[in-house]
Amino acid sequence: MKKNILVFTALLFCLITFEGMSQNKSKVIAHRGAWKNTGATENSIAALEHAIKLGCYGSEFDVHMSADSVLFVNHDHTIKGTDIEKSTAQELSQIKLGNGESLPTLEAYLKAGSKQKKTRLILEIKTSRISKEHSLALTRKCVEMVKALKVEKITDYIAFDFDVCLKVRALAPKAHVEYLNGDKTPAEIQAANLSGTDYHYSVYKKNENWIDELQNKKLAINVWTVNDKSTMQWFVDKKVDFITTNEPELLLELVK
Template sequence: MAQAPITLSNFSYTPQNLVVGKVMPVSKGAGTPQVKLSKESARLFELSKDKTLKVKKAAASTPQSQWLEVVLEAAGKQYSFRIVKDEFIKNKVIAHRGAWKNTGAPENSIGALQHAIRLGCTGSEFDVHMSVDSVLFVNHDHDIKGLHIEKTPAAELAKVKLPNGESLPTLEAYLNAGLNQNKTRLILEIKPSAISKERGQALAQKVVEMVQRQQAQGWVDYISFDYAILKKVLELEPSAHVSYLNGEKTPTQLAQDQMYGFDYHQSVVQKNPDWIAEAHRLHLTVNVWTVNDPNIMDWLLERNADFITTNEPELLLQKVNSPKAK
């Protein structure tokens, strides 16, 4: 799939704020080509001279629409984007590998994602690897049932069954399941390659291309332990929300590289509690993993961490929804 020369600075709207964002070039320093709305899109959207895209009031009031499609014409070609109605839940709960521990669903399964959505989590985290023939699969470890994902053809991986009878999900299938709603964000972890840094870069490229092909930009946030992978994501999708997992970089360093925030292990944040306030001063988000201890949950809630990733989303939801927390 050829990289589109244009993208958007944002992919969502609310009934209170119909401005989506600006049409912008993908390549840094490139000028934005002349852009216009296709005929059908002109019925739903307005595009101002400064390339600001806005949803028309009549289109925004359609109750059944979780998203609207905009088609932009540039240099004689058409490019399609899905603009999601932002009804995403605004709590702090990220279900780690989906909601699995208390539901019986396998980790990283589509079933676990669906449980996280039903629970009302603000996000559901999942992990992505690439087969030897460049097909993307959702699984935490590099191996599954004795198969090393990076060294195994997709046809073999497609035969793998999870304990609930699901096939090992492809990223395409997982995204399709997540796009059926607009309540829970999809927190996509790009796993560093066990083979080479170059393969990690190829994985990042394939992941972003798949998200773009599925028009899922408005649903997906990216995380990774590999900083170069996150930089590659931003090269390909400059407005993407990307957060770093490894823990050694200060909020100032992350802000300099246009990261969305940090997503650090609880031990790192407890050792550097001032990083929470520093991140907020720099307009970065704070996510902390993987927190299952109720006392550490309370400690982070008191310090206003934006998100907490947990295997116990039910417990954390009780805490954030309690009268005391409001």
């Protein structure tokens, strides 16, 4: 009887340990969607759909505001020679991506993402080249649209502008908000009541102790943009929460 109890206890311990290990695995975020190995255009709705199909934890995308306050998804401030912030929605709606899609609005992108619940929408609020006020107006409109489309539960926010992060926190106190620029310490992130950091991998390599500090403070650790296997493995071994990559297929294979 005692032997059976010992065997059962050992098996239970192994199961709990295994589950704990699986929960500590770094999660995969597709940078601008899954585009590099799929033929989709980055930041397109097709790239989002490929990230969802792959089973990525999240799909990152970038948002700008047009001259007439319509929100569009694109990485750069310009596309095909057109400045998004200085152009109207009508002008921007005529632009076609490489895969034939129209330049997506944030509304269309969020609606596509809302059809599922497993892949999170990692919304980067791009810093305006016009003014701080433009950045903050963009922030308010992003949060309003996320709420209006009822996708708060699957949407996280990231930004290079610290004031934008603070604005999101004020507008959406329960949202997951991470800072991108790499110049704030874990203590400063905690004091600002942000969810964590989303820094370039070189920042963590230079400040390796920040990883321990963030983990001790129970703050989220995201790292961008990691595309080679050795660097991926380094951060997986450090048990960071999220790794953002242009190679989600490779990282998914590594962490499975």
